[in-house]
Amino acid sequence: MRQGFDNERYIELQAERIRRRIKELGGKLYLEFGGKLFDDYHAARVLPGFEPDSKLRMLESMTDEVEILIAINANDIENGKVRSDLGITYDEDALRLMDAFRQRRFHVGGVVITRFANQPAAEAFRNRLIGLGVSVSLHYPIAGYPYDIDAIASDRGFGANDFIETTRPLVVVTAPGPGSGKMATCLSQLYHELRRNTRCGYAKFETFPVWNLPLTHPVNIAYEAATADLDDANIIDPFHLDAYGDTTVNYNRDVEIFPVLRALLARILGESPYRSPTDMGVNMVGFAIADDTEVRSAARMEIVRRYFRAAEAVKRTGLGADEISKLKMLMERAGVDVDLFGGRRAALERERETGAPAGAMVLPCGSVVTGKTSERLGAASSLLMNALKRVSGVDDDRNVIDDAAINPICELKVDHLASANHRLHSDETLIALSITSATSQEAARVIKGLELLRGCDAFFSVIISRTDEELYRRLGINVCCEPRYELHTLYHR
Structure with a gap:
């Protein structure tokens, strides 16, 4: 296969960027890790040359500096939520993730069960983890989250959560899937760390959308195609444009929540270190594209794949007609059709x-x-x-x-x-x-x-x-x- 992405350069640039952010924020960083840490086949398809385990290999280049926390929502445990790509429940995937990280010699600090309210299945999973010798922490629902800043950044909010003792300068917070409470886990830890006079900070790692590629670049359109089942979209980051005059791309949900997140960071840290959602990110994938023509071609192909997969799912289940309509629109934006x-x-x-x-x-x-x-x-x-x-x-x-x-x-x-x-x-x-x-x-x-x-x-x-x-x-x-x-x-x- 022809290559369009320099994987080794990416690993080097990404590790360097994270280390720089750790230094900028006082020597300790809670990194919310979105997407898949390994088995990232979407990235491998749209960035030919990207290895599915590239992000894990990047972290391996700084293994001694890394500690991993796995967040899982108690409601997802209670409802038996399943990872569609693997066909296993989120709680089983949390165990799978721990095994995978330990096999690569990473230090796993434990599991955080978020939004815990004594759900029977969540309590059973907690006891199962304890029986396996895994450290378990509980984070509770906070009334008014995420908008009531006074309640959240208080002893009855983040202060009521268990504090997780961590020892490494980089704490990666990951999860079986979205909605698991990764951001809240990071911010809760920041609240407790600052009360203990530990200087630290928060940042976010998301591979897509690629912030320094145009909104209309096929790689970013392919990401919208991959999330067509959600009511989300890539947009220009207005905060970054206003602060710096630079056009960057971000996800609409991250842009919408940014004012709240900035206010929370200001309450916890004294002032927010960030002026835009783009500022919070550390993703360097856009700087490792070696052949833009090849990458554009691969991304256009991925958009068409997503259309056929969604069309097959509609035929199998009868659900998802709106997704098909969105994918047709995205194909038109990318200038492709089914015959590609x-x-x-x-x-x-x-x-x-x-x-x-x-x-x-x-x-x-x-x-x-x-x-x-x-x-x-x-x-x-x-x-x-x-x-x-x-x-x-x-x-x-x-x-x-x-x-x-x-x-x-x-x-x-x-x-x-x-x-x-x-x-x-x-x-x-x-x-x-x-x-x-x-x-x-x-x-x-x-x-x-x-x-x-x-x-x-x-x-x-x-x-x-x-x-x-x-x-x-x-x-x-x-x-x-x-x-x-x-x-x-x-x-x-």
């Missing part, structure tokens, strides 16, 4: 030729390979195999999977698992290929081609099964589907 997706025309044409579902994939070299529904393989399986053979240098017509590996799986599905579909899904196809590789060097060579498909785009003429879609996602292949089902039935598995 390179494999779409090829997939639809293949379906017309064969009369059955088909798929197409754009390979790293730019060529397009297709796959059709066959007697034993579904379109997703067929496309995956054809793509693997192409990148591995194996002839397209060559059968690399032994029948002895395929037939038993087909029989197992129909005869013992009560499946009406005897064709192999893509995960089953890879298992059959793996079995064949034990006696076939050619099959083994094809398997090694999997890594070469990471980052490729695949398009299908119908909505494929969840099983196939999940396998493609795990392989790092971006999947989009025409928003229609193969069969005109009411129930689709």
Whole structure:
């Protein structure tokens, strides 16, 4: 894949900027970390060259200076809120995050349960954490938050929250998802630290929108596309424009809450160190773009992906029509349409030729390979195999999977698992290929081609099964589907 982003420069610039902010604010910084600390595949797609774990690698460059707190909203625990991308609840994700950070040798200071009001599930989670030896702090609902400054910055507000003892100059506050109370956790800590005569400050880390790119830059439009299900938008930061005469981009919610946040900081610290929401940020991603043309192209493609994913979701659930309307508007702003997706025309044409579902994939070299529904393989399986053979240098017509590996799986599905579909899904196809590789060097060579498909785009003429879609996602292949089902039935598995 062509690169448009200098990942190593980004890591260096970002760590340097955070260290400078720590020094500017007295030697200790509470950093509200928005978005994903790792597995940031959106950033990797719109900034080709950005590694999904870049932000974590950046923090690893200053490991001895970092302490991590994980905030989670008690109401989210009580309501069983689920991370849609992982399919796990927020409380389970908090445990996953702790494991991930500890495996990378980060010091995790503990978990903060915010808005705690004795919710039974939150209390059970607290006891579970204590049983696991995890430090747990409780922060409580504050009447009038976030507008009643006098109540918030008082002993009955932040003062009633548990204080978390931290020992590092950089305290990163992260969470399973939005609305977890990261900002309130940072400000509560500031209140307690100042009462203990500890000089410290607050800053915010958000990768998107990119403050020093134009509002109309495809990277910023792609971020609006990624959050089209929310009633939010990128806007010019009016506070920054008024204070400095410079045009910068920020998120409307951050701009709307800034006067309140500035007043809170002034009450806690004596005066606010910031004159605008942009001032609060430390994001340096815009300075590491090496090829703006390549980045613009990647971001435009992401906008179209978001449209197809939303259209598929509407077809599956019947919900989200407003999101589709917003995405159509964003595509128009970015000057793109559905035909930007390179494999779409090829997939639809293949379906017309064969009369059955088909798929197409754009390979790293730019060529397009297709796959059709066959007697034993579904379109997703067929496309995956054809793509693997192409990148591995194996002839397209060559059968690399032994029948002895395929037939038993087909029989197992129909005869013992009560499946009406005897064709192999893509995960089953890879298992059959793996079995064949034990006696076939050619099959083994094809398997090694999997890594070469990471980052490729695949398009299908119908909505494929969840099983196939999940396998493609795990392989790092971006999947989009025409928003229609193969069969005109009411129930689709």
